[in-house]
Every structure is written in C-alpha cells, then in structure tokens.
Amino acid sequence: MLIFDRSRPGRAALAQLLPETAESPLIPGHLLRNTPPALPEVSELDAVRHYTRLSQQNYAIDTQFYPLGSCTMKYNPKACHDLASLPGFLDTHPLGLERAGQGTLACLYELQEMLREITGMAGVSLACAAGAQGEFAGVAMIRAYHLSRGDSARTEMLVPDAAHGTNPASATMGGFRVREIATDSDGNVDLAALDQAVGPQTAGIMLTNPSTLGVFDQHIQAIADVVHKAGGLLYYDGANLNAIAGKVRPGDMGFDVIHLNLHKTFSTPHGGGGPGAGPVGVDHKLLPFLPLPVIVADGARYRMLTESEQPQSIGHLVTFAGNVGVLLRAYIYIRMLGRAGLERVAEFSTLNANYLLRKLVENGFEPAFPQRRAAHEFIITLKRLAKERHVTALDFAKRLLDYGVHAPTVYFPLLIPECFLIEPTETESKETLDAFIQVMAAILQEAETEPDRVKSAPHSLPVRRLDEVRAARHPDLAYRSE
Amino acid sequence: MPFIPHTEDDIREMLAALGTASIGVLFDEIPASLRCRPLDLPPALKEMEVARLMHARAGQNRPLLCFAGAGAYEHHVPAAVWAVAGRGEFYSAYTPYQAEASQGTLHVLYEYQSMMASLTALDVSNASLYDGATSLAEAVLMAVRTNRKSHSRRILMPKTVHPFYRRVVETIVGSQALELIELPYDLETGRIDPAALETHSGTDVAALVIPQINFFGVLEAVDELTDWAAANGAIAIALVNPMALAVLKPPGEWGREGADIACGDGQPLGIPLSGGGPYFGFMCCRKAHLHQLPGRLVGRTVDVDGKPGFTLTLQAREQHIRRGRATSNICTNQGLMVTAATIYMALLGPEGLRRVALQSHRNTVSLMQGLAGIEGVDRVFAGPFFHEAVIRTRRPAREIMDGLAERGILGGYELTREYPELGEAILVCVTETRTREDIESYLCEIASLLGHD
Numbered sequence: 001m002l003i004f005d006r007s008r009p010g011r012a013a014l015a016q017l018l019p020e021t022a023e024s025p026l027i028p029g030h031l032l033r034n035t036p037p038a039l040p041e042v043s044e045l046d047a048v049r050h051y052t053r054l055s056q057q058n059y060a061i062d063t064q065f066y067p068l069g070s071c072t073m074k075y076n077p078k079a080c081h082d083l084a085s086l087p088g089f090l091d092t093h094p095l096g097l098e099r100a101g102q103g104t105l106a107c108l109y110e111l112q113e114m115l116r117e118i119t120g121m122a123g124v125s126l127a128c129a130a131g132a133q134g135e136f137a138g139v140a141m142i143r144a145y146h147l148s149r150g151d152s153a154r155t156e157m158l159v160p161d162a163a164h165g166t167n168p169a170s171a172t173m174g175g176f177r178v179r180e181i182a183t184d185s186d187g188n189v190d191l192a193a194l195d196q197a198v199g200p201q202t203a204g205i206m207l208t209n210p211s212t213l214g215v216f217d218q219h220i221q222a223i224a225d226v227v228h229k230a231g232g233l234l235y236y237d238g239a240n241l242n243a244i245a246g247k248v249r250p251g252d253m254g255f256d257v258i259h260l261n262l263h264k265t266f267s268t269p270h271g272g273g274g275p276g277a278g279p280v281g282v283d284h285k286l287l288p289f290l291p292l293p294v295i296v297a298d299g300a301r302y303r304m305l306t307e308s309e310q311p312q313s314i315g316h317l318v319t320f321a322g323n324v325g326v327l328l329r330a331y332i333y334i335r336m337l338g339r340a341g342l343e344r345v346a347e348f349s350t351l352n353a354n355y356l357l358r359k360l361v362e363n364g365f366e367p368a369f370p371q372r373r374a375a376h377e378f379i380i381t382l383k384r385l386a387k388e389r390h391v392t393a394l395d396f397a398k399r400l401l402d403y404g405v406h407a408p409t410v411y412f413p414l415l416i417p418e419c420f421l422i423e424p425t426e427t428e429s430k431e432t433l434d435a436f437i438q439v440m441a442a443i444l445q446e447a448e449t450e451p452d453r454v455k456s457a458p459h460s461l462p463v464r465r466l467d468e469v470r471a472a473r474h475p476d477l478a479y480r481s482e
Numbered sequence: 483m484p485f486i487p488h489t490e491d492d493i494r495e496m497l498a499a500l501g502t503a504s505i506g507v508l509f510d511e512i513p514a515s516l517r518c519r520p521l522d523l524p525p526a527l528k529e530m531e532v533a534r535l536m537h538a539r540a541g542q543n544r545p546l547l548c549f550a551g552a553g554a555y556e557h558h559v560p561a562a563v564w565a566v567a568g569r570g571e572f573y574s575a576y577t578p579y580q581a582e583a584s585q586g587t588l589h590v591l592y593e594y595q596s597m598m599a600s601l602t603a604l605d606v607s608n609a610s611l612y613d614g615a616t617s618l619a620e621a622v623l624m625a626v627r628t629n630r631k632s633h634s635r636r637i638l639m640p641k642t643v644h645p646f647y648r649r650v651v652e653t654i655v656g657s658q659a660l661e662l663i664e665l666p667y668d669l670e671t672g673r674i675d676p677a678a679l680e681t682h683s684g685t686d687v688a689a690l691v692i693p694q695i696n697f698f699g700v701l702e703a704v705d706e707l708t709d710w711a712a713a714n715g716a717i718a719i720a721l722v723n724p725m726a727l728a729v730l731k732p733p734g735e736w737g738r739e740g741a742d743i744a745c746g747d748g749q750p751l752g753i754p755l756s757g758g759g760p761y762f763g764f765m766c767c768r769k770a771h772l773h774q775l776p777g778r779l780v781g782r783t784v785d786v787d788g789k790p791g792f793t794l795t796l797q798a799r800e801q802h803i804r805r806g807r808a809t810s811n812i813c814t815n816q817g818l819m820v821t822a823a824t825i826y827m828a829l830l831g832p833e834g835l836r837r838v839a840l841q842s843h844r845n846t847v848s849l850m851q852g853l854a855g856i857e858g859v860d861r862v863f864a865g866p867f868f869h870e871a872v873i874r875t876r877r878p879a880r881e882i883m884d885g886l887a888e889r890g891i892l893g894g895y896e897l898t899r900e901y902p903e904l905g906e907a908i909l910v911c912v913t914e915t916r917t918r919e920d921i922e923s924y925l926c927e928i929a930s931l932l933g934h935d
Contacts, residue, residue: 013829018837036832038600055571058586062570088540094758096892103542129612130814169801169811175657178806271818272587273577275760315653319615320758338526355496429487461582463791471783471795479596
C-alpha cells in the first residue's frame with residue numbers, strides 16, 4: 001500500500017504543524033501555487049508504521065549476508081554513525097565551516113592526510129560526492145595536466161573491458177574517446193593489446209587493481225611503463241582497495257591519479273544507494289589540478305584553499321565541501337582501526353575470499369580463473385548449468401534470496417558468461433561462510449534435480465519475479481490520485 | 483580484532499583448507515618490489531577513546547545562531563524522520579539491484595518520485611543526484627541532449643543563479659564544448675535583466691536556466707522567462723527550492739507551456755546542514771524527455787502472480803549497461819537522503835510544508851522591517867523576496883560578519899567577492915526555526931555594530 005492510500009484530508013502530524021499563517025501580500029498572486037501538491041495527509045504514527053514496515057522489506061548488512069562483489073558490503077560500525085551525528089557536526093552551516101566548524105575541519109584535514117598515506121599519493125581532495133564523481137575529477141585532472149603542457153592531441157582514454165561501467169561513462173563525460181583493452185586468459189590486462197592501443201593520442205588508462213575479475217594484475221609495472229612511456233597517465237579506480245590496504249599502495253604501483261570509495265573500504269553505509277564519498281588523490285605533478293576545496297592547516301587553524309591559491313584547479317564539483325557526514329564516518333573508522341587494523345582488513349577479506357572460493361570449488365562450482373588466487377573477491381561461472389539445465393546465474397541469484405542471502409553481483413563483469421562475482425568481506429565469520437557454502441551446494445543440487453524451482457525463485461519474498469519488461473515498456477514512475 | 487570475527491581456531495582451519503602456512507602467502511601474486519612499508523597511521527583507538535576524541539572535536543565547533551542560507555537551510559527536522567530513515571534496514575542496504583529483496587527501498591523511492599513530480603507539477607522525477615549544483619550541471623547536459631530543434635550548445639546562465647552552482651556547472655560541462663553565456667541582472671530589481679535577455683531573441687540557444695527563488699532571494703518573472711524560452715526554441719530549466727514550491731507556482735505551470743526540466747537541492751526537506759553534505763539533488767521533467775533523464779528510476783510493475791511491486795527501470799540509460807554512451811556517469815547517488823526526505827514530506831503533508839515555507843517568509847519580512855529602521859543598513863533590491871534578502875551596510879560586510887560571529891551569530895553570506903558591484907552587501911536568510919527573540923537579537927547586534935548603542 002502506498003502512503004498516498006493512507007492519506008485522509010485534514011489529517012496531519014501535528015507535532016510539526018506550525019500555526020496557520022496567512023498568505024503574504026508581498027508575493028504577487030500570479031507567482032503563487034493554486035493547487036496544493038499531492039503529498040499524503042497522515043498522522044505521525046501512520047508515517048512511522050508505514051516506513052518502518054517498508055524498511056523490513058529490505059535485505060541489509062545489519063540483517064543479512066551480502067556477498068555483492070565489487071560493492072564491499074561490510075559491517076558499518078555503529079560508533080561511526082553515532083559520533084558523526086553529534087549536534088556540533090550536524091548543526092554547522094557550510095558557510096560557517098571556517099568560522100565555527102574548526103572541529104569538523106580538523107577531522108577532515110587529518111582524514112585527507114591519512115588517505116594520502118594509505119594510497120601513497122602526494123595530495124588528496126575530499127570534495128567528490130561519490131566514486132563516479134571521483135572518476136570524473138580524475139579524468140578532468142588528466143585532461144588539465146596534458147593541456148597545461150600544450151599537449152592537446154591526447155583525446156583517447158584506455159579502459160580495460162573488465163572495468164566498472166562508470167569508467168567509460170566518466171571518461172566520456174570528461175570529453176575523451178574510450179578505447180577498450182582486452183583481458184588475457186589469466187585475467188590480466190592483455191599486454192599485446194595494450195601495446196597496440198597506446199600512442200600519442202593516449203591521455204591515460206583507467207583501471208582497478210585487483211580488477212573486477214577478482215585478481216591482482218601482476219603486470220601492473222609493465223602496464224605503467226608502457227602507458228607512461230607513451231606520455232599517458234595511470235588512473236586507479238579505488239573500488240577494490242579493501243583487498244590491498246596496507247599491503248601495496250596505488251602510488252607505489254605507478255598510478256598518477258586515484259579515487260577511493262569511502263562507502264566501500266572505509267565502511268560508511270551504502271544507504272540503499274548513497275550517499276557515498278569519492279576522495280581523489282594525485283602524485284606531485286598533478287597537485288595544482290586537485291578539485292577544491294582542499295583543506296590546509298595554518299598553524300592550529302584550518303581553512304580551505306581559495307581559487308586564487310590553486311589557480312589551475314579543475315574547480316568545484318559540488319556546491320559546498322563534499323559529503324562531510326560521510327567523510328566523518330570514514331575518519332572515525334580509520335581512527336578505530338589504526339595501522340594494524342587497516343592491514344587486517346586486507347588480510348581477512350583476502351582470507352575469507354580464498355577460503356570461500358576453495359570450498360565452492362570443492363562443492364562443484366567452476367572458478368573463472370582457476371589458476372589464480374582470489375583477491376578480496378572472485379568469480380565463479382554457472383555457464384555449464386545454463387547450458388545443461390537452463391538455469392541462469394540470475395535464476396540462481398534469485399533462489400539465494402529465498403535462503404536469506406543477498407545475491408552476488410551477476411550483471412558484470414560482462415566478459416564472463418553467467419558470472420557470480422562474490423565478495424564476502426572481512427567482517428563475516430567462518431560460520432557465515434560455511435552456511436553460505438551449504439546453501440550454494442543445496443541450490444546446485446536443486447538446479448540438477450528440480451530446475452523449475454530455481455528458475456521460478458524467489459518464492460518467499462514480498463514479491464516474486466518482477467516483470468521488468470513491462471516496467472520499461474509502460475513506465476509507471478509516479479502515483480496519480482485519479 | 484575490531485570488526486573481524488575470526489578466532490585463532492578459525493584462522494588455523496581456514497588456512498588448513500587452503501593448504502597455506504599463513505595469510506601472508508595469499509598475497510604472493512603481488513610483486514615483492516611493490517609491497518609497502520608499514521603505514522604511518524595513528525594507533526587504533528578503542529570505541530570509548532574515539533568517542534572522547536569526537537565529542538571534543540564536535541565541541542570545538544562553535545554553535546552560531548544561523549541567519550545564513552545561500553543554498554543550505556536550517557529547517558526543523560521532526561525526530562521521526564531520522565529515527566526511521568536511520569534504521570539499519572535502510573541505512574546498511576545496497577542499491578536495490580535485486581528488486582525482490584529491496585522492495586522497501588524501491589517502494590520509498592517510488593513514493594519520493596511521486597511527491598517530487600507533484601511538487602514540481604512535472605511528469606516524472608529521478609531518484610536523486612548528488613546535490614543542487616550537480617543537478618543543474620546534469621540538467622544543462624540533458625537539455626543539450628534533448629533539444630533537437632537547436633543546433634547550438636549555448637546555455638543562458640543568469641548571474642542570479644547561485645555562484646557556487648555556476649562554478650560547478652563550469653567544472654562539469656567544461657570539457658563538453660558547451661558555451662555558458664552569463665545573463666546579467668537588473669540592479670534595481672535583482673531579477674534577470676529582460677533587456678539583456680531580449681538581445682538573445684532569435685539566436686540559437688539550447689537552454690535558459692530560470693532560478694526561482696533566485697540567489698538574491700528575489701522572485702523572478704518565471705512566466706515571461708519560460709515563454710521566452712518556448713518562443714526561442716530553448717529548453718527551460720527551472721532551478722527551484724522544493725520547500726518554497728509548497729507556496730510558489732510550480733515549474734510545470736510556468737508560462738503557457740511550463741518549464742521542461744526542474745532541478746535543485748533537496749536539503750530543505752529534512753536533511754541536516756552537516757557542514758555542507760550529504761545533501762541530495764533532484765530532477766524532474768516531462769514524459770517526452772524521460773529517456774534523456776540521468777540517474778536512477780524506480781517503476782511500478784507486477785510480479786509473475788500479478789502482484790504489484792517495484793523495480794529499477796529504464797536501466798539501458800545507465801552506465802553499467804551502456805558504459806560510455808550512458809546519459810551520465812552517476813551511479814551511487816543519495817538514496818538515504820531521499821528516504822529521509824520522503825518521510826519528511828509525508829510527515830508534513832501539503833499544509834505542513836506550506837506553513838514552514840510561509841513562516842520562513844514571514845520571519846524574513848519581520849527581519850527586513852526591523853532592519854529598515856536601522857540607519858546604515860539598506861535593502862538592496864526592490865523586487866519581492868521569499869526567505870532571503872540582500873542588505874547593504876555602512877561598514878565593510880566582512881567586519882559586520884566578524885562582529886556578528888563574535889556575538890554568536892552567523893550573519894549571512896558576504897556578496898562582495900562574487901558581486902562587487904553591490905558594495906558591502908550581505909545575503910541574509912531567516913527560516914521557521916528563528917524566533918522573534920532571535921530576530922530581535924540580530925537587529926540589536928547589527929545596530930550596535932553600526933554604532934547605535
């Protein structure tokens with residue numbers, strides 16, 4: 001039932017209702033609204049019950065195992081949320097940040113410096129509102145760098161075919177032509193294909209390491225050499241930093257520009273699709289181009305760099321200082337983990353992934369790259385099941401929902417047929433992993449013996465398989481009262 | 483180990499299953515030459531230690547009585563909003579890619595889209611962008627994609643649009659060969675200068691941005707501006723404050739045909755100030771332009787039994803399908819903020835929202851009436867204002883702002899840098915959260931700063 005169906009004319013959540021105020025004579029009549037917006041008229045209890053009930057129709061980290069590859073769905077410590085929500089942080093107006101928000105700025109400055117250390121970059125800006133915006137900022141800095149050297153011929157961005165879909169989209173938004181690079185049979189970037197693709201038109205290459213295939217590209221130094229020799233730059237998509245935090249730094253691998261997804265590695269909540277935060281980092285030669293604001297310490301006082309102090313900056317990407325509330329959560333998280341804790345993130349996410357991969361293989365699942373170790377995630381392929389039993393990865397995923405497990409990623413990487421990109425993260429226990437293995441084995445058995453049961457899943461959720469074709473052909477995107 | 487559940491036994495058994503001696507061995511595919519030294523990070527803090535640190539840091543923030551707006555507004559947020567939006571089932575869920583396991587989030591997003599479409603009087607709404615400035619940048623890009631009649635990539639961008647928004651638009655569309663043409667304002671009224679607009683009549687313009695309320699708090703002549711856009715084959719982009727739309731004419735009803743796209747910042751709808759973010763951007767448009775709308779969309783459909791349900795839809799516009807040819811690169815956006823805004827709008831209803839908007843307006847009128855009686859302060863523009871207005875002071879704006887801050891007041895936003903032609907000007911905002919005493923206190927302190935003790 002929609003909240004609009006609960007609406008009764010004249011009902012209101014009175015706790016909030018201000019006294020009646022007459023229309024102002026100062027606002028000309030022709031600029032006024034004639035009919036009120038169709039918002040619901042409900043009591044506070046109506047609204048609380050309605051939305052609480054809806055919350056219960058969600059899978060979430062707080063209630064379910066969520067092995068959604070590349071999204072790093074790990075536990076979000078409650079202290080991070082609680083402490084970032086202190087009134088002193090929440091009540092500060094963005095225009096009063098330098099004057100009255102020194103406590104916030106101190107945290108942000110220290111976060112900037114810690115991320116610099118973790119990534120091995122020369123400078124960091126916290127401005128970007130999400131990973132994809134970080135990607136755009138990175139691409140824009142690469143463009144600004146080449147143009148600042150009078151090199152306007154670099155019109156192409158190389159993107160491995162395994163890359164996140166946002167990479168080519170961001171490169172296009174940044175004004176580049178995208179050239180895809182193939183992957184070799186080991187899951188690494190195909191060096192021969194790369195050699196063929198680079199040239200004086202190459203602005204850079206965007207990749208993540210470990211890749212979305214769940215493997216660490218062992219040729220990263222060779223890739224860096226080839227691209228750098230051709231005059232291009234290396235862009236690091238930080239979506240998979242969880243796998244290597246404290247072990248190897250993007251800066252040490254030769255990357256010139258990076259972004260981080262704080263809602264992944266640094267455990268800020270995903271919120272049903274945001275807010276995220278996507279800080280960017282650069283090496284020395286790109287420092288002048290960092291997006292604003294960048295926070296600096298003048299003695300004991302913190303302030304933001306002005307445009308005149310950073311005249312070559314690519315500019316501002318959001319209205320104010322970025323997703324400050326998300327940044328505070330990441331700051332608190334890193335302070336609670338410290339150096340040793342951060343390295344443990346990589347160690348235990350990797351241990352969990354490799355254990356899970358091994359056990360799934362023992363139970364009859366086929367790995368996409370049997371010769372490789374898993375980083376913090378890995379791919380199994382269900383192509384045999386699809387061929388022999390007509391049970392697809394999507395069917396299998398839906399059946400997992402019946403068992404109370406959120407499905408792994410099935411919609412990419414596009415180059416592996418019927419793929420399951422699985423990422424357990426470091427915060428899941430061995431018992432959870434073992435239970436998941438049993439569920440996977442049980443569904444595999446079902447797929448062999450009663451495939452229709454799997455193909456018609458889910459059976460136990462609020463709704464069964466939804467008609468997505470109808471949703472797209474006859475878009476119903478808003479409630480209409482008539 | 484914080485947040486890692488493994489016991490010594492677990493680790494032993496897992497390594498045995500893998501046939502490896504230590505966890506370190508699992509990193510043997512990383513070339514040894516790349517391995518880093520131990521990170522130089524502070525040691526771990528226990529929860530009670532980090533709590534003490536963060537309480538101290540929050541305490542270093544000095545609470546100021548807020549009379550600043552300029553794109554971020556202090557409104558009262560009913561406790562129920564975040565008590566429900568903050569539930570782990572909303573807070574710690576991912577993007578609703580598995581629709582059957584995400585009906586809660588999808589249902590909320592559908593209700594949100596319905597509320598925003600009604601508030602703007604347009605057909606459809608997306609399920610959020612990052613913030614107001616990025617929503618305007620995306621609207622500009624969408625307008626260029628949409629406008630088949632125009633061969634130009636020229637956008638008329640009034641100077642009455644928030645200067646922070648304009649600089650973000652420049653950053654984002656900068657590499658796409660668009661031309662942003664600044665449209666001056668009338669110094670008397672604080673509105674887009676109609677004569678300046680007229681000079682573009684008959685030229686090929688892709689879009690006109692129409693801010694309502696504009697950055698000076700002044701109401702623009704939206705009907706005439708929208709009609710001008712229609713007559714000149716330009717897409718009309720409405721940049722609006724969603725709170726004010728409870729009182730002001732919605733973009734879908736502007737002029738003879740209505741605006742084509744509406745966008746703006748959703749922060750006034752239940753989102754805390756939080757030092758500048760996270761907020762959320764919204765965007766609504768006509769059905770005809772649906773396929774050019776960036777960002778996520780939730781649709782209502784049925785399951786195999788015919789039972790109604792919700793799913794992400796028209797994903798072919800998005801980057802995980804279309805990669806380099808997507809309408810935008812936006813992926814993770816501001817889902818939780820939208821959840822909060824939906825609950826906020828449900829709690830206030832049409833009448834509650836109207837009263838918040840009107841009370842903010844009346845409080846601003848009171849402040850302006852009070853300021854009119856103080857020598858050395860003038861209102862700058864003659865046009866009707868909503869809940870913000872520009873004042874000019876005899877003393878430098880910086881000194882007034884510093885003086886007010888010393889007295890515990892955030893006095894507004896200094897306009898001297900972006901609008902030097904206005905002199906010592908400050909943009910002041912009053913919302914429903916300011917009491918009569920607060921307003922008295924502002925008047926009293928500014929009078930004293932101007933030497934009327």
